Amino acid sequence: MTGPRASSLAIYLAAAAAMALLPFLAGTYYLGVGLALLSWIALAQSWVLLSGTTGYISLGHAMFYGLGGYLTVLTWQQWPLWISLPAAGFAAALAALLLGWPVLRVRGPYFVILTYGLAELMKFIVIDIEAKLGKFGRLLMGAPSLETLYWIMLALALVATLATYLVRRSRFGAGLRAIRENEEAAETLGVPVVRFKLLAFAASAFIPGIVGGVMALRSAYFEPFQAFNPVTSFTIVVIAMIGGSDDAPGPIFGALLLVILQELLWVHAPELYLIILGLVLIGFVLFVPDGLHGHLMRKRDTSGNRPRERSGERAA
Amino acid sequence: MADLLSTQLLFAALVTGALYGLTALGLNLVYGTMRLLNVAHGEFVMLGAFAAYWAFTLAAIPPLVALPFIVLLTAAAGLAIYRGLFRGLLRNPRLAERIESNSLLLFFGLSIVLQNVAAAFFTATPRALPYLDSIIRIGDLGMATDRLATLIIAASVTLAIVLFLRFNLLGLAIKALIQNREATLIVGIDVEKVQRMSFALGFGLAGLAGGLVSMLGQITPFMGFPYMITAFVVIILGGLGNLTGGLIAGLLLGVLETYGVALTSTNYRSILIYGVFILILVLRPQGLLGGRRIAR
Numbered sequence: 001m002t003g004p005r006a007s008s009l010a011i012y013l014a015a016a017a018a019m020a021l022l023p024f025l026a027g028t029y030y031l032g033v034g035l036a037l038l039s040w041i042a043l044a045q046s047w048v049l050l051s052g053t054t055g056y057i058s059l060g061h062a063m064f065y066g067l068g069g070y071l072t073v074l075t076w077q078q079w080p081l082w083i084s085l086p087a088a089g090f091a092a093a094l095a096a097l098l099l100g101w102p103v104l105r106v107r108g109p110y111f112v113i114l115t116y117g118l119a120e121l122m123k124f125i126v127i128d129i130e131a132k133l134g135k136f137g138r139l140l141m142g143a144p145s146l147e148t149l150y151w152i153m154l155a156l157a158l159v160a161t162l163a164t165y166l167v168r169r170s171r172f173g174a175g176l177r178a179i180r181e182n183e184e185a186a187e188t189l190g191v192p193v194v195r196f197k198l199l200a201f202a203a204s205a206f207i208p209g210i211v212g213g214v215m216a217l218r219s220a221y222f223e224p225f226q227a228f229n230p231v232t233s234f235t236i237v238v239i240a241m242i243g244g245s246d247d248a249p250g251p252i253f254g255a256l257l258l259v260i261l262q263e264l265l266w267v268h269a270p271e272l273y274l275i276i277l278g279l280v281l282i283g284f285v286l287f288v289p290d291g292l293h294g295h296l297m298r299k300r301d302t303s304g305n306r307p308r309e310r311s312g313e314r315a316a
Numbered sequence: 317m318a319d320l321l322s323t324q325l326l327f328a329a330l331v332t333g334a335l336y337g338l339t340a341l342g343l344n345l346v347y348g349t350m351r352l353l354n355v356a357h358g359e360f361v362m363l364g365a366f367a368a369y370w371a372f373t374l375a376a377i378p379p380l381v382a383l384p385f386i387v388l389l390t391a392a393a394g395l396a397i398y399r400g401l402f403r404g405l406l407r408n409p410r411l412a413e414r415i416e417s418n419s420l421l422l423f424f425g426l427s428i429v430l431q432n433v434a435a436a437f438f439t440a441t442p443r444a445l446p447y448l449d450s451i452i453r454i455g456d457l458g459m460a461t462d463r464l465a466t467l468i469i470a471a472s473v474t475l476a477i478v479l480f481l482r483f484n485l486l487g488l489a490i491k492a493l494i495q496n497r498e499a500t501l502i503v504g505i506d507v508e509k510v511q512r513m514s515f516a517l518g519f520g521l522a523g524l525a526g527g528l529v530s531m532l533g534q535i536t537p538f539m540g541f542p543y544m545i546t547a548f549v550v551i552i553l554g555g556l557g558n559l560t561g562g563l564i565a566g567l568l569l570g571v572l573e574t575y576g577v578a579l580t581s582t583n584y585r586s587i588l589i590y591g592v593f594i595l596i597l598v599l600r601p602q603g604l605l606g607g608r609r610i611a612r
Binding site: 128282285 | 355401404405410416418420421422425426427431433435548552584586587591593594597598
């Protein structure tokens, strides 16, 4: 059980400080990019909390994102933000708790497709509700400033990163990883498998719910196809694969690379963006299956100094 | 609301069901023999549909004539993907350790790439084929010729595959592999070859389904994924690796969807499919038709 090395800790603290200073330094455009980066970090960290640790790959995190967005939009200008945003998070976590009980009984490809299916089901239900209400897209008047949203998102990204970091080093995290390696064995050894999986599912839904709310306010517009877009779920998975999903730095690496990719491609070749994202996913699965961070850690380990307990996981 | 007892609705249900059965059969072959869920299965349906569309539009080749070539083309693509992506994955012990999630992510990446390559080349505009639009009447049942052709082809190919799996040596080997991998290795069957063949067959069937779909509905780059989901629902209903079960389940889902939509509205189509899917997984994850992994 060791913390990060002093040098890498210093780098992360400096990065966090730099992100905190961004609103004073950058213009609207780069603040928007920063907001996107922070939102992807928050989303991918939350995903890792469930899927990276337990191996239950969720392809449905757009559901929590969309639910949070929808709730925030429904209560807009009726509830103050400091109530409605946490409520969005709790609603997403509650949905995960309720759905998790049946859903977490299946695993492997069943779980992957089921989560995807649930997100789509939720999308069509919300579309149906909106159509019945006679709404086709909602405009949000008087949304908070970009700076305000940026601060909220920074807090979310920090909390999510810290959560991944702490869970990774807790008994809870050890139990979740045991589930990933062998669920039956974990249960035999006394890991409360069902409770742990449910908790992880709910925890991994909470922050995406809030992020969905903040991003709905950012675009000042809500439309179910956009809010529940499966590309959101897909992007989260790609980020985790690029960066590595075994520890907190992974999603940061992945989100950074993704945002750079987005900035490069959205201007010059938007139609190439998803193609390249797919190719990147294939390339990383085949050649860098541990992600960038995992790969670096492995390199460090094999180059002679082994500072960490890395034995049980991802045995080579 | 349509008359629920009309033969018209029954015919529509049969056509849909036969298509679902065919699509699911291809997916089930790959899943059964390799335990890999081909999430890109629907994209090969989409590619088959576009191949039929372009053959008709550019060279005036009718889809029914193009079908065998489409099957060969998609089967060859399946072989190429097996060699290019999966052989390496299966041989590398570090990757094979998490083969299930890794293969899923690979197929998923492939599916995103194919969708968007198709969108880049063919644009996202929905297209349709004006082919075999005449109507054949028997009594008060009017059948569009393209739907009738689809039903006949889907049913006869399915029957041919069932016979192939029962009487052909390679077919029997495929069935053996689905039933018991270790035993198959022990009796000296070339597992690698059988896997390769079922890969090719599975992808070829996806292409065939696509060629048939091209005559019936809209062709878009993003039409494939819902087909994959539907096919997955079908093979779960029928039991994974259970080929006959899949066929029955395909018909069942076709009937359910057609009558469900007739009773409500087309808006509920997706809710219905996903609803059935979730209910099945929650209530009977081993499938409606028994839990044993069998391949009749």
